[in-house]
Amino acid sequence: MTPDQMSARTSRALAAAVAAGRDLGLDVSDARVVYDVFSVVVHLAPSPVVVRVPTVLPPYADAGYRAARQRQELAVAGWLADQGHPVIPPSPLVPREPVLRDGFSMTFWQFVELDQSAEPDFVRQAGLVADLHVALRSYPGELPFLSAAEPRFVTEGLAALEARPDLLEPADLDRARREWEVLEPVVASRAGFEAVFPGIGLQPVHGDAPAANIVSGPDGVLYSDFELTTLGPVEWDLAALGPECEAAYDEAAGRLGLRRLDQDVLRVVNAVGMSRAVACLALAPQLPLLVDALKPAVEQWRSMPFAGGLGG
Structure with missing residues (x-):
């Protein structure tokens, strides 16, 4: 556009x-x-x-x-x-x-008057995600399994990118498709996930990087943007945040009686998150700034293990 x-x-x-x-x-x-x-x-x-x-x-x-x-x-x-x-x-x-x-x-x-001067502290805010998980555990409504992974979005986005080598190089698209063939069955259904990760508990999670969606209001921090709330592993909410944030979450989780993050699940949800980022390039015709905004993510993805270590 x-x-x-x-x-x-x-x-x-x-x-x-x-x-x-x-x-x-x-x-x-x-x-x-x-x-x-x-x-x-x-x-x-x-x-x-x-x-x-x-x-x-x-x-x-x-x-x-x-x-x-x-x-x-x-x-x-x-x-x-x-x-x-x-x-x-x-x-x-x-x-x-x-x-x-x-x-x-x-x-x-x-409307909330936000403190725009407050610098985001993602490590501290990752610890606050554990508090949100405690609150969400009691949510009484039904939620779909890992809808935040948006399998259809990734599948159709990668298909659309076939006609746009200017947005994603053919070699990258080939890897993305092969990787998604491994990852998609794990996140498309609860049965598929549990077949790979038996015993990993599921609960309502925020779904969209909650540590980056904590804002400073007049009376303290506020959680926001629940557009992708879903049933899933808690690891989904720590995807792409890195070891310091993971450690902060684990410390808070231990204090609150929650389980620590599972590293195997983290590697897979990180890979799924990268698949979503790559597929997001298909939205660039609607939002051209994505081309430059996603370059660092694509470069990082190229250096990551294939499919989070699944499938060899």
């Missing part, structure tokens, strides 16, 4: 969020975009409401697919908030339901 096309997409998402907010009875007279990458995030000022409007999506993510995932996110984040856990909660001013407007499916969240 050209810059003008992306700007027009942002404008359409902003207009849809404003119209939806107005229909819900909110004062949206000073609405403004506060973030615009994979989603357009709109503060419906002066109302204390933030709207998240996903805009960069795989081809199969129709309105029904998006709404189903958003209902799950609202349910999990809303339940955590109701239990008193420190999360950015759904807005109490509107129903806890995604809203479809002008082709966009959006969710409404409570």
Whole structure:
């Protein structure tokens, strides 16, 4: 997409969020975009409401697919908030339901004044992930198994990249496909995972690098962005964070009575995470900044063991 096309997409998402907010009875007279990458995030000022409007999506993510995932996110984040856990909660001013407007499916969240000066401390925040895991263990709702691995996204993304050697070299695509043939059965079903990792406990996990999605609010840290919450091994939430973060998690987990991270599972979820990063290049036509943003990940992936050590 050209810059003008992306700007027009942002404008359409902003207009849809404003119209939806107005229909819900909110004062949206000073609405403004506060973030615009994979989603357009709109503060419906002066109302204390933030709207998240996903805009960069795989081809199969129709309105029904998006709404189903958003209902799950609202349910999990809303339940955590109701239990008193420190999360950015759904807005109490509107129903806890995604809203479809002008082709966009959006969710409404409570506005929180974040401390933008706070430097992220991923090691410390990795320890806080253990606290989140304790809270999520009691979540009463049903969750799909490792939906955060997004097998369809990886499979279709790699297929799309066949026609785009400018985005991924043929040799890299060949490795990615061979690797995914090994990894996909492990994450596509609970039975497939348990066949490789018997005895590894599963529980609700955040699903999307929670240590990088902890923000500083006026009263302390808050967990955010539960779009990919899923049933899976706790290792999924530590993928790609490195040994220091893993050690911080293990220390906190021991204190809280949780199991320590399994290194074999970590190697595999790290490999799956890299497969997702490579497949994400297929979204570059919608979001050109991904080409440069993903270069370090692709270079790191080339140096990693094939399929996390599975399959020889």
